[in-house]
Amino acid sequence: MTTKQRPLKNGQYKTRLAASLTFAAVLAGGSHLALAGGAVPTQLGTEATLELMDTPVILDAPDSDAKRVYVLDAGGFHMTSTYYTIDGNESKLLGMTDAGKLPHMMLGDNGKFMAIASTMYSRVARGTRDDYIEIIDAKTHKPIADIDIPEGRFLTQVIQRLASLSTDDRHILFQQFSPSPAVGLVDLEKESFVKMMPIPDCYHLFPVPDQKFFMHCRDGSMLEVSYDDEGNTQQTNTKVFHGENDFLFNNPYYSNKTGHLVWPSTAGRIFQAKLSESGAEFLEPFDVFTAEQKADKWAPGGWQPVGYHKDRNEIYLLADQREKWTHKLTSRYVFVVDGTTGEQLRRIDMGHEINGIAVSQDAEPYLFASSPGAQTLYTFDAVSGEELGQVDELGRAPVLIYLPE
Amino acid sequence: MKENKGFDSTIEKLARSTASKTGRRGFIGKLGGFIVGAGLLPLLPVDRRGRMKEANATTTGTMGREGFQPQDQDTQACDYWRHCSIDGNLCDCCGGTLTSCPPGTELSPSSWVASCYNPGDQQTYLIAYRDCCGKQTCGRCNCLNTEGELPVYRPEFSNDIVWCFGADNDAMTYHCTISPVVGKAS
Numbered sequence: 001m002t003t004k005q006r007p008l009k010n011g012q013y014k015t016r017l018a019a020s021l022t023f024a025a026v027l028a029g030g031s032h033l034a035l036a037g038g039a040v041p042t043q044l045g046t047e048a049t050l051e052l053m054d055t056p057v058i059l060d061a062p063d064s065d066a067k068r069v070y071v072l073d074a075g076g077f078h079m080t081s082t083y084y085t086i087d088g089n090e091s092k093l094l095g096m097t098d099a100g101k102l103p104h105m106m107l108g109d110n111g112k113f114m115a116i117a118s119t120m121y122s123r124v125a126r127g128t129r130d131d132y133i134e135i136i137d138a139k140t141h142k143p144i145a146d147i148d149i150p151e152g153r154f155l156t157q158v159i160q161r162l163a164s165l166s167t168d169d170r171h172i173l174f175q176q177f178s179p180s181p182a183v184g185l186v187d188l189e190k191e192s193f194v195k196m197m198p199i200p201d202c203y204h205l206f207p208v209p210d211q212k213f214f215m216h217c218r219d220g221s222m223l224e225v226s227y228d229d230e231g232n233t234q235q236t237n238t239k240v241f242h243g244e245n246d247f248l249f250n251n252p253y254y255s256n257k258t259g260h261l262v263w264p265s266t267a268g269r270i271f272q273a274k275l276s277e278s279g280a281e282f283l284e285p286f287d288v289f290t291a292e293q294k295a296d297k298w299a300p301g302g303w304q305p306v307g308y309h310k311d312r313n314e315i316y317l318l319a320d321q322r323e324k325w326t327h328k329l330t331s332r333y334v335f336v337v338d339g340t341t342g343e344q345l346r347r348i349d350m351g352h353e354i355n356g357i358a359v360s361q362d363a364e365p366y367l368f369a370s371s372p373g374a375q376t377l378y379t380f381d382a383v384s385g386e387e388l389g390q391v392d393e394l395g396r397a398p399v400l401i402y403l404p405e
Numbered sequence: 406m407k408e409n410k411g412f413d414s415t416i417e418k419l420a421r422s423t424a425s426k427t428g429r430r431g432f433i434g435k436l437g438g439f440i441v442g443a444g445l446l447p448l449l450p451v452d453r454r455g456r457m458k459e460a461n462a463t464t465t466g467t468m469g470r471e472g473f474q475p476q477d478q479d480t481q482a483c484d485y486w487r488h489c490s491i492d493g494n495l496c497d498c499c500g501g502t503l504t505s506c507p508p509g510t511e512l513s514p515s516s517w518v519a520s521c522y523n524p525g526d527q528q529t530y531l532i533a534y535r536d537c538c539g540k541q542t543c544g545r546c547n548c549l550n551t552e553g554e555l556p557v558y559r560p561e562f563s564n565d566i567v568w569c570f571g572a573d574n575d576a577m578t579y580h581c582t583i584s585p586v587v588g589k590a591s
Contacts, residue, residue, distance in 0.1 A: 077493065077542045077567065077579040101578065102567070125541045125578040155577055156557060157492070157565035177560070178570050203558045218558045250557050250565060301470070323472030325552045328492070 060139045061085055061094045064111030066362035068138075070402040071370060071377050073395030074102055074158045079125055082395050083116070083402075084377075085141065088366055091379050091389030095141045099134075102155045104163035106172065111404025112138050115188075117163050117174055119153055133172060133186060149184055149193045152176035157303075158400050159250050161204040166211065167256050173205045173213060183215075185231045195231030199223065206254050206261060210277040220244065222273070222280050241282045242271050249327070251304045251356075253315075257405045262308045262315055262339070264288070266327040268300050270315060270342065286342030288317050288335055297321045301331045303399050304356030309365050309382065313339040316367065316382070318357050330355050334367060336382075348385035352378055358401040372397035464546050473552045477525035483548035487532055487584035490519030491548050492564040496537055496581035498546035504585045506537035511572040513538055517564055519553045520590045531587040538569035539576030 040049060067088035074081040083097040083105060099105075100118030108115055114136040122128040131153050135145035154162050154177040163174040172186040182196040183205065202215035202223040215223040220240040227233045242248065248271065252263035259275040272283040289298045300306075300319045307316035315338075320331035330353035336345045348367065356370040365382040376392040466476070466484030475486035480503045481495060487503065488495065500507030516533040523530060555562035569577045 075542070076544075076547065079541055079578065119577075121578065125580075126539050126574060126576055129575065129577065155567040156563075159557060159565070177566070216558055247556055248558075320470060322470035325554065326468065326470050326472055328549060328551050328554070329468070329470055 059095075061141060062087070062139075064138050064404050065089075066360045066404070067366055068111055068404055069358075069368055069377065070105060070107070070114070071394055071398045072099075072103070072105065072158060072400040072402070073375075073398040074400075075396040077102065077157070078396070079121070081118075083114070084391075084394050084398070085138075086377060086391055088360065088368060088379060088403075091377075091391050093391055097136055097141055102153075102158055104153075104158075104160070104174065105400075105402055106163060106165045107138075107402055107404045108165050108169040113144070114138060115165060115172055117149070117153060117172070119151070119155065133174075135188075145191055147186060147188075147191050147193065149174065149186060150176075150196060152178070152182070152184060152196065154178075157250075159204075160304075160400060160402070161206065161252065161254060164205040164207050164213070165256065166207045166213075167209050171211070173207065175203065175205060183213075183225070185227060187229070194229070197225070197227060197231050197233050199225065199233075199235065204252070206259075206275055207256055208259050208275050208277050212277050214238075214275050214280060216248070220246070222275075224279065238280045239282070241273065241280075242269075242285070246271070247327075249300070249305050251306075251400070253306045253308045255308075255310070255405060258310060260308065260310070262306055264300050264306050264317055266300065268294070268298070268317070268319065270317075270337075272339070288315075288319070288337055288342060288344070297323065299324075299327070301327050301329050302355045302357070303328060304358070304370070304401060305331070307357050307359035307367070308339065309359050310361055311363070312365070314345065314359075314382075315339050316357055316359050318354060318369075330371070330373070334369075346385065348380060348382075350378065350380065351387070352376075354378070356399055356401050358403050360403055361405060368401050368403070370394075370398050370401055372399055377401070464548070467548065468550050473550055475522055475524050477523055481546055483546065483550060485584075486521050486523045486525075487530075487586070488548055489521035489550055489552035490517070490532070490554050490562075490564055491534060491550050491582050491584065492554070493536070493548065493579065494543040494581040495546035495548060496543070496583045499537075499543035499581040501537060501581065501583060504583050506583060507540075507543075507581065509540060510537040510580050511539040511569070511574060511576045513569045513572040515568055515570040517561055517566070517568060518587070519562065521552065529590040531590045532584050533587045534564065534568070534582050534584060536568040536572075536582050537580045538567075538572040538578055539574060540578065540580040542579055543581040 069086040069088040071084045079101050081099040081103050085094040099116050100120040104117040106115040117133045119131050129151045131149050131151045133147045134143045137144050154175045174184045176182040182198050185194040202217040204216045206214040212226045220242045222238040225235050246265040248263050254261045261273040263271045268288045271285045274281040302318040305318040317335045318331045334348040354369040358368050360366045367380040367382040369378045375394045379389040466482030481497050506512045513536045516535045518533050521532050557563050567579045
C-alpha cells in the first residue's frame with residue numbers, strides 16, 4: 001500500500017500532513033461500510049453499542065522535544081518489533097509503533113517524523129520477503145507514506161547506523177550485505193527507491209551535506225561517497241584512523257546535524273571525527289581509563305555504550321569492571337569525560353544492569369538508560385546522576401534508544 | 406556329574422523353610438495383591454515436578470562479566486565449551502542437537518567462526534557456528550557469549566548478523582544456532 005502524501009520539507013510538512021490525514025480518515029470511514037470483518041456485527045444487541053456519556057477520542061502525542069525518547073524492542077531476532085514513544089520529561093509512555101524484523105528507525109525534521117525500515121514475511125517467518133520503509137507522523141503515530149524497497153536490508157542485531165536519513169531529509173540510505181555490499185538510495189520526495197549503489201567492504205552510514213556520506217571500512221579507514229540523484233557515486237578512502245586490534249563497538253554516537261562521530265573501542269579508547277562535505281577530520285584519540293583503572297579491569301560494555309552532549313562537550317561511556325571479551329554484557333556505571341581532553345569529570349552509578357544509553361541535547365540534559373533484563377527505561381539527571389524516573393514493561397528486551405537532535 | 410553339596414543343601418533348606426511358612430493359597434493371594442497394586446500404582450498422585458523441570462529447563466551457564474568459564478558436560482548450558490561465541494538460541498534446546506537443526510528449519514551453509522577451548526582434553530578447536538533458519542526465533546537457551554567476537558565490520562567473527570545466507574527458500578529468519586567443529590585450532 002502506498003499513500004501519496006509526504007512531509008519532507010518544513011514548509012510543506014503541515015499542509016501535506018493535513019491532506020494525508022484527511023485522506024486516511026475518509027478511507028477508514030469508507031472501509032467500515034465495505035469490509036464485513038471490521039464492521040459492527042449485525043447480531044449484536046443495543047447493549048453493545050450504547051451511547052456514552054463520556055466521549056472517547058484518539059489522542060495525538062504532544063510535540064516532540066529534546067527529551068522525546070523512542071525505545072526499540074526487537075525481541076532479540078523476533079519477527080516483529082515495537083518502538084515505544086516516551087515523554088522523557090515525565091517518564092510517561094505516549095504510544096507505540098509496530099515494525100518488522102530487525103528494523104531501523106530514523107528521526108527526521110527535528111523529530112516530526114519517523115522513518116522505519118522493516119522486513120516482513122508473507123507467512124510469519126517464511127514465504128515471500130518484503131522490505132519497506134514507513135514514514136510515521138510523530139504526533140498521530142499514523143503512517144503517512146509507505147515506500148517499497150528491494151529485499152536487501154542487512155539483517156543484524158539492531159545497529160542504528162546501518163540506515164540513515166540524509167542531512168536534509170531528502171534521501172534515505174540503507175545498507176545491503178548480501179549478495180554483495182551496496183547502499184540503497186531512496187528518494188523521499190518522490191517516495192521511490194532509486195538504486196543499489198555498489199560499495200566495497202565497508203559498514204555504517206554517516207551522512208554529511210551535499211549528497212555525501214561516510215562509511216567505516218574493515219581496514220580502519222573511512223570511505224567517502226558522493227552520489228547524484230540517479231545513484232551514481234564517486235568514492236575515495238580516508239587515512240586509516242584506528243588499528244586493526246582497536247575493536248570498535250557496533251553502535252557509535254553520530255550527529256547528522258554536526259557531523260560529530262564518537263566511537264569507543266572495547267578497550268575504552270575514544271576515536272572521534274568531524275565529518276563534513278569537505279572531508280573527515282580525525283581528532284586525537286584518548287583512553288578513558290587510567291592505567292590503574294585498567295588494572296582494576298574497568299572497560300566499556302553494552303550494546304549502545306556511548307552518548308555525547310554537544311554544548312557541554314561531554315562523552316558518556318557505559319562501563320564496568322569486567323574481563324576481556326565481555327564487551328556486549330551490561331554495565332552499571334557511566335563515565336563522563338571531557339570530549340577534548342578525555343579528563344574524567346564524574347562517574348554515575350546507575351544501580352541497574354544497563355545495555356544502552358543516550359543523552360538529551362538540551363541545557364538540562366537527561367541520561368536515558370535501557371535494561372533488557374528488567375524491560376525498563378531509566379532516567380537520570382545527566383549532571384547530578386540522580387535517578388528521576390523509569391518506564392517498565394517495555395516488551396521483551398528493549399535495547400536501542402533514539403533521541404531527536 | 407559334578408557334585409556341589411553345599412549349594413544343593415542351601416537351596417533345599419531355603420525351599421523347606423519357605424514351604425513350612427507359606428501355603429499355596431497365601432502365595433497366590435500375595436501375588437494377586439502385587440499384580441493389582443502394580444496396576445493401581447500409576448493412578449496414585451506422583452510428584453512430577455522434577456520431570457517438568459527437566460523438560461522446561463531454564464537457560465543455565467549464562468556468562469557474566471567474569472568471562473567465559475567453559476565446561477564439557479552439559480551441551481544445553483550456555484557455558485558448554487563449544488558455545489564460546491554464540492549470541493542466540495541453542496538448537497539443542499529447540500528440537501535439534503548440538504550439530505543438527507530442528508525439524509522444519511533450513512540449515513545455512515555460511516557461518517561465523519571462533520576458537521573455543523575444551524577443558525575436557527585441553528585442546529582449542531575452531532567452531533563454525535551455523536544458524537538454522539526459516540522459523541520464528543526459538544527463544545529457549547538464549548546465550549550471549551562473546552569470546553573472540555568482533556564488530557560487524559569484521560563479519561566472519563561477528564555473531565550479531567543473521568547468518569542465514571544461502572539457506573533454502575531464502576529463509577533469512579533466525580531460529581537457533583548449532584556448534585559444529587571444523588577441527589583443532591593450530
